[in-house]
Amino acid sequence: MPKLDQPKQVNNAGYLGAILDSDAFVRAFEAAGGWPGEQFFNWNEFATQNFEMAEECLKINYYGVKRMIEAHISLLQLSDSARIVNVSSLSGLLKLIKCMTTQPEGERFDWNELATHNY
Template structure:
């Protein structure tokens, strides 16, 4: 009985009851934006999230301008390091969609401060050796922030959204990483 799973919303909107719903954390740029584009182009309703509301809305607008159906995109602010922010997202999903089918944990930080000028200078010289100590700077505080964002952020997000994922016929959790997420960079 779909009504029991999705609540009163299912009676008023059979479309939403059948449409797959995805959350993409850090969806406003780069890999996250492309994941949003690909999911929405497949007819999945995508909740694009970002820490910064302005950048998140810009991400949604970028996707709409590229031809993505506006009905397949929604923005919601999310800071994966903030429990209240995660709870707000969960309340939003529960109220609007009743369930969640896909969670893509993409939000993350690099864990180092990059000296772009030093990198550009080294990159412009053929055969130049790049000394990572000159190009990057690491701090204890930044390492803590990296772990708080890249490990505990997805962990808390999964814990809070799992009950809604369990309402899906085919739930998926995807954890995205990049070379910047390697422990050697912390």
């Protein structure tokens, strides 16, 4: 059985799956006098996203973590002190992936799959 002798690090640099309009964000930041709250923050003004970009975001931010856990679970189960530390960002918030919920029924992401996995 292979031995996991050093922590493994994976970095996807918070892939958002959208093209951001930095000028619109700066305007909202200035209008809010700091980090824009809900009244100043409208993702439709800050980001452009299509289905392919949202799908790639899910592949990295959800399925990437899921596959990493599946690949290492047998090693982790052998340890008395196994740990998985997953550090996320705003990119991991599924509610931000708006175009995933606007696709025709047969093309939508199965959100129930997220709630049914226990590791």
